[in-house]
Structure formats: C-alpha cells, structure tokens
Amino acid sequence: MKKQAISLAVAATVGMGTVIGGFAIQTEAASISSLKEQQNKIQSQRSDVHSNIKESTEKLSEIKNQQTNVKNEIQSLDKEISETTKQIEEKTAKIATTKDEITKLQAKIEELKDRIEKRNILLKERVRSYQENGLGINYLDVLLGSTSFSDFIERASAVATFMQADQDILKQHEADKNELEATQLQVKKELASLEKMVAELESMKKQLNAERAEKDQLMAQLVQQEEEEHSHMMDLKEQEKLLAIQEAAIQKAIKQEQERQAKAAAAAAAAKSRTTQSSTIASSGNAPKVSSGGGSGSAPNVSSGVWTQPATGYVSSGFGYRSAGRHDGVDIANGASVPILAAADGVVIRAYYSTTYGNCIFLSHSINGQVYTTVYAHMSSLAVGSGATVKKGQKIGTMGNTGRSRGQHLHFELHKGPWTPDKRNAINPVGIVPLP
C-alpha cells in the first residue's frame, strides 16, 4: 500500500512515464542498473575498437617498414644495374678496339704474305735459272765477269752469300708471319672471351631489371595496402567517436535519472506524512502532448505515443536480409523533398557527413530507462547539430540521396541500446515506430 502511494507521488512530481504500477522505486533502480549495463557494453565496444585501432596502427608501421626494406632493395638493385651497364659499356668498347686490332693484324699478315709470295717467286726464278744454267742468270753474269780465278772464287762466294741472304729474308718473313698469326689467334681468343662476358653481363642486367620490376610491383602493393589500412583506420576512428559520444550521453542519462530519483525520494518522504487514496493508478507510460504535425502532406502527423513516423513516403526496403546482405534499417522513399522528423524525444549525439550514411543524424533516446538510438541517413541537409535536444516530431533534416545511396530515401535505423559498429542492437522498427 505504501509503495502505491509512493508511485502516485512520483508520477505526480516527475510527470514522466517511467513509473508503472506499484514498483516505482524498483523500476527506477533497475533503470540505472540497465543504463550502467549499457554503458559497460559501450565501454567494451570502445575497447574493442581501441584494440582494432592499435592493431591497424601496428599493421601500418609494419607496412611502412616493409616499404623501407623494398626501397633499400630497389636502391641496391639500381646500383648493381648501373654497375653492370658500365661494365657492358667498357667491355663493348674493348671489343671494338680488339676488332680494330685484329683488322690491323690481318692487314700486316696480308702484307707479309704478299712479300713472302713475291720473294718466293723471285727465289724460285733464281733457283730455276741456276738449275737450267748451273747458276742463276744474275749470279752467272756476276761469275762470268770474273777476271781471275781468285776473282771468280770471290764472286762465287758472294753469289752464295746473296742466295743465302735471299733465303734468310724469306725465313724471317715466314717467322714474322707465323708470329703475327699467333698474335691474331690470341687476340681472337680475347675477343671471344670479351663477347662471352658481354653476353653474361647482358643476361645479368636482364635478370636485375626483372627483379627491379618485381620490387616496383611489391612497392605498389604496399602503397595500396597502406591506403586501405589508412581508410580502415578512419572508419575505426569514426566508430570510436560515435561510441564515445554515446557513452557520454548515457552517463548524462544516468546522472539525470539519479537526480530524478533523489527528487522522487524527497517527494515520497513528503507524501509519507499524508494519507492518500489507496486505489491503483496506472500511468499511461507515454508523453501526453499530441501535435497535429504539418498536415500539409509533406510531413507526417505526429503520433501521441512515444514514437512517431520519421518521414512520409513508402517503405521501399524493409528490415532484415535482402539480396545485397543484411539491412539494419527501413528505407522510406519519397520523390518529393520531405522533412525528416525525430522519431522520439532525444539528444542529437552526432550530426555529420559520413561517406556511407551521407548527411546523417544519430539520436539517443532514454525511454523508461532503456536507451534507444535512431539513425537517419542520406539526408540532403541537416536541421540540427550535435548536442541539441530534440522533441518527438521535430524536423531534423530533409530527405536526400547523399552518401552510399541509390535514389532519394531515408534510411532509418532503430537500435535497442547504443549504436555499435556491428549493429548488434538493431531491431525491426515495425510495431514500435509508426511507418508509412
């Protein structure tokens, strides 16, 4: 009986729909513990996101290290390639001079061959005439011109000396020729070895260039990985911000609830001294104010319950699985530029542009100690900013087609509890929030 009296007093003092039947205080205590439980959940989600950010940061620094290694490898490959190229150039120049040398040697050999041939002919002629006439014509003339025997002997020995000299010259020519041919052979061998070296260097250079191309490709991959990791980290930071804001909102709700309870306790204490009626009074549980809404057709009428329809139009996509994957909300489409309304009393926890949600608003609602979060995405413009307190049915923006959206529509999400990156709290708003 006393509890019922307290509940009446609380309902009268606070004027809110949290008190139902005769269990006012217990319900309120449960509200705070429920809020704290939700705060704990957010904190654990935040710590998950934190460790993801840490992991991402580590991955990024690892990618950076790999990039440095590949850069160093590319640098040393470049050095090897330029050294090899230099060697090829040197060897190619040496091949040119060697070929030149071979040509010069060849010319000398030809010259000597020519001389040997001429001398050979001359000698053969002399030998033939010597055989025909006993002596070569020239030598015979010399001998016939002798005036005495001693002169003859002298002349004969001179002839023999000349013949010997002819043969010596011939032998010398032959020796020179042989030496030149040996030199030429040696130089040709050198040329062959030089050409082999150049071929080896060329294939080495080809291999180095292939390695270099591979490293370039690896580098490009690492740069791409870095970019991906960067954008991933951006997403994580976006999540972290939302979670932090929600945690702050819940903390605020806890404080408000504590203040409300303190007031209720004071009122209950005051009521204790009075004798009140003992009949059971149940609260409606809903805010009493009813607005007629826009009425122009562009905005839906504001419902009398806790929730109201966020936009006019038709449901183009419902909650749940669809071909493109899980849909965590309901899409309300409308060809006309229509206002988007707050689905319930709440606080704007975030109003910003997201690459996926486009212009979007996150509202936090505390309804009977339960936190709900609503999301309104793809709006063309926003009418309220972060931190603002909004009333059920208040215009918060205009329907649009921003972010990852195809066609003008409102993507509306309802979360029982805070919004989380994995959207585990998303529920089907059908039967809770009035929809077209």
Ligand SMILES: [Zn+2]
């Ligand atoms: Zn949607």
